[in-house]
Every structure is written in structure tokens, then in C-alpha cells.
Amino acid sequence: MSVPLSQMWTVASYVLGNKLRGVERYPLVLMLEPLLRCNLACAGCGKIQHPAEILRRELSPQQCFDAVDECQAPIVSIPGGEPLLHPRIDEIVTGLVQRKKFIYLCTNAIKLEESLDRFKPTKYLAFSIHMDGPREEHDHAVCRTGVYDIAVDAIKAARQRGFRVTTNTTLYAGIDADRTRQFFDDMMALGAEGMMVSPGYSYEKAPDQDHFLARQQTVSLFRRLLHNAPRRWRFNQTPLFLDFLQGNFELECTPWGNPTYNLFGWQLPCYLLDEGYCDSFAELMSTTEWSDYGRASGNDKCQDCMVHGGYEPSAVAATFGSWRGFLSTARSTLGLRRKRKHSTAESASPQVVPPTDSRPASPRKRPLAQLPVLK
Secondary structure: OOOOHHHHHHHHHHHHHHHHOOOOOOOOEEEEOOEOOOOOOOOOOOOOOOOHHHHOOEOOHHHHHHHHHHHOOOEEEEOOOOHHHOOOHHHHHHHHHHOOOEEEEEEOOOOHHHHHHHOOOOOOEEEEEEOOOOHHHHHHHHOOOOHHHHHHHHHHHHHHOOOEEEEEEEEOOOOOHHHHHHHHHHHHHOOOOEEEEEEOOOOOOOOOOOOOOOHHHHHHHHHHHHOOOOOOOOEOOOHHHHHHHOOOOOOOOOHHHOOEEEOOEEEEEOOOOEEEEEOOHHHHHHHOOHHHOOHHHOOHHHOOOOOHHHHHHHHHHHHHHOHHHHHHHHHHHOOOOOOOOOOHHHHOOOOOOOOOOOOOOOOOOEOHHHOOOOO
């Protein structure tokens, strides 16, 4: 686990404070999408499929600040779209730094090197670089040749300027585990502070629906990827979440842990599902039927999801909120967890099983077609 001590202390204090006050549901990371347009058209992305008039719009800095102040999460992730396309993204970041929020600006890095002068190095800002594996796999995933090399150069430039840099890797069916392990070595050699890894989720609007992982495929893949992981690998995630991906620790989804705010308002129920929007964070938290989501709910859309958005907050809460979670984290951190003997079946290449998607949209929330146009 590679997270600055100041950030770890802030998150731990925040979680324990909510526990002591008896708060059952609280946000950990705000997913703030200031725009949805992008300079790539990745086959696995469900964001850029919106109509052109939507892709031309963006949130103002004040709208972003209001959402952050309302939510009060200690961490703000800024995805998109490509946030560096926002003409006032530096203004947004400056305002969040002033609020002492830990920011992960998620970028494909195409515009990062030319944008570095717009930002100042600080412990509160990390550039989270989208890197979906080695050069060939990454360029295939983003549907453009040469993007991997651009991103590598941008990482080097950002590190030379003193910026925090992490990587963000989404994995799909059919990847080569050995090549991906070498990719982890390469990211560490570049000076990345930590890596975030997650299985892909089957966005309804994504053009490619054939390479998302079912739950058992995810477990099998991550057991191969992380088996006897060398200590030089640093992950920007909790050990419990990595254990969860390998089937070694049970977690239930906490979709409220990563609320999303974008052009349309507060997204119901999470960053991955799109079942309508609320006008305020308070409305999202108080009116959503949270028991309808997560694997235990029986919701078809949630059965194969093991994405960090819903489960990393669960892992953080378990780490700092229970002795079992804390001790499991300590064992994983110290390398004391008993190694599993994986069967031949677990080591085989995962077979693609298309995810089911039969749950209707919630009638209680405003569908996208009825949303007002934001100026």
C-alpha cells in the first residue's frame, strides 16, 4: 500500500470519527466529473457515448466547489471524459487544494506534459494516469497507437517536476498475466507512487461488451497476477481490497462510499450504474434504496461487479472500523497471509461470460431524457 501518511491519517480519522458518531453511511471519495468529453474513444468506456450537445458542456468551478462542500468526502477523484480538456481545470484543482482535499486527477496523459505549468506540486494533488497494461495492450484498449509512449513521457516529466503520480489500470478478459506483471515492474521503474488496478465493469453504452470479467474470472485473474507479488510493487489501494479481488476476504458493496456528481447532478446509485439523478447529495443519501444494490441484494447488475468504486470504501471501513479488518490488513502488509494453492482450473485463461443486464431503471428518479440543460 502506497499512500502518503498525511492522507492515510486524514482518512483514518474521518472513518473513525463517523464510526464514533454512529454514522452508518458516509462518502469516502467524491467522483467529480466536470465534463464528459474526451480526446480518446476507448471501446470499453460508457461516458463518451453521450450526444454531442452533452459532450460540449462542462461544470463551472463554483459548481464543483459546491458539490465538494456538500459531500465533505476527504478525497476527490476527477475523472471524465478527459479533465485536462476543461479550460478551468487548474482553477478547480486550486480551489480543492485550498479546501485540503486529496485530489486524484484522472487523465489519459495526452495533454498532461503541456499542462504541467498550470499546476503546482503539492501533497494534495496526484495525477492518476490511465495505463491499461503494456504498450500493445494499452494502445489496443484506448483504440489509438502511440498513446502508451505519450503517457510514459508525461509520467517522467511530471515526476521530474515534483508531482505525485499514480497509475490506474482497468483489466479485461484475455490479458496475459505474465506481461501484466512485467507492466507493474515497468510502472514502478518509472517512479509511480502507487498503482490502482480494477476489473472492468460492463457499461451499458460501451461499444465492446465482449471482454468484461465475470466474478470468478476476476478472482482467477487476480490470483495469478498477485501471487507472490514482489515487495517493490506499491498499490494505491488497501490490502483488503486486493485480498477481496483474489477471493481471500469477503466484502459487500458500499455504493454510497463513492458518490458521483456530474453535469446532470448526483448520479444514482453509483459511478457505474446510471439509473437517474438527484438534485442534492442529501437527497441521494436519504431517498436511495441502498438495499437494492450490491451482490447481496440479488440485483443482476451487481453480481459480477468487483470494481474499486463500490468495494474500496468497504475495504477502508473494514480496515479502520473492525479488529478483523485491521488484523487482516496487518497480515497482508507484513506478508503473513497463508498462500493458497490454486488449482489448474484457476490458472487457466478466463472464459468470457457476458454479464446479465435486466434491471429496469428506478421510477423514483429523473431519467436522463428529462434532465434540464445546465448552462
